[in-house]
Amino acid sequence: MLYESAARADEMLRLNVEDLYSQDKRGRITAKGGATEWIHWQSGTAQLLPRLIVRRTRGPLFLTNRKAPAGTPTLDVCPETGRARLSYRRAEEIFEENTRLLANPLASSDDIEDLDGWTLHQLRHTALTHDAEDGTSTPMLLTRSRHTSVRSLERYARPSVDAVARHVAGTSSGRGSTLHRGSEIGDRGHVRRSSPRVRLRGVEPAHPGLPCAPRRKLACEAGPAPGPECRGGACSESPVVTDSGSGMP
Incomplete structure (x- = not known):
């Protein structure tokens, strides 16, 4: 629970x-x-x-397994069984004793008296860490943990080394394809505006006064502001076509 x-x-x-x-x-x-x-x-x-x-x-x-001793506050006594509310100290003792082998899976049961089990607080810590590893958003983590600041949540939500490895393995292919698409965009052509002329790379020259082709029109509109040579999609000057290898007109 x-x-x-x-x-x-x-x-x-x-x-x-x-x-x-x-x-x-x-x-x-x-x-x-x-x-x-x-x-x-x-x-x-x-x-x-x-x-x-x-x-x-x-x-x-x-509840404990025993009847509440005399003097126990009424709120801590079950009115139907007479047993007392389980204290934090006793709950911690029970949980620690019963998790010693779970916390030390390579240990022998003969050494159980010398082992340390888990604490109650580790359950809360582990739950929030697993939520963070599963991608739970920060607002949801704050609400679930009932912390008031992200700083106080940081010490709980620390993904393990294995979780980081799974995350990297699961996102590497997607990141790679995204980077490749970005590279393709860069290789297709760099549109920049210099002087009043429109410079394009890898396009056929246009005749003066003819409407811009779709790629030329996009290039014209990509500049900071249309110059006098661009009138409603008609270029009065031919774009300068540069050679992709030499960079010369």
Whole structure:
């Protein structure tokens, strides 16, 4: 649920059953500063939530396995089971212990006591990083993470080395064809205006006074401003045709 929603662990642990809108796959949370905001999840969480809630209709969503000790605030006690809300410290311990082999796939189960597992915060970090690698826009990342500035988002959304390699491999062919098309445009001819004459490369000379051919007309119109020689598409002077090899008229 933390990974799918990219929510902060402490916000998630403050969720109550009545804060869930299961049909819409979203929940209402109390964010930093006391503001009410929304988190969204996917099908995996939607399938598991009923098993977690069972028949409860109110109270803390995540509970310990024990009855709440005396003096526990009422808001942190399930009114239907009497169990206490799961604390951040205990949730972190459970998650870290159960992910030690996942975080160290080459390690042996005999060494599990000496291994370190993942942290709850890494789920949020990983979710935002994967979103960034998948091309999620910056406005969407800001909304999903509920950050207020791009600077605060930067430390989360850092694509991995493998993601950068996939990106380069996936875009290399497209970039190459774009560069080639640009090169072709440059090779077809350079139209520039110098003096009152229209200089073209690689076109047949025109007779004075005849209407410009399409390419000549485009060349005439491409100048900073039509000169007196260009009257409504009729050139009073022949364009100068330069040889592509020597550059001489």
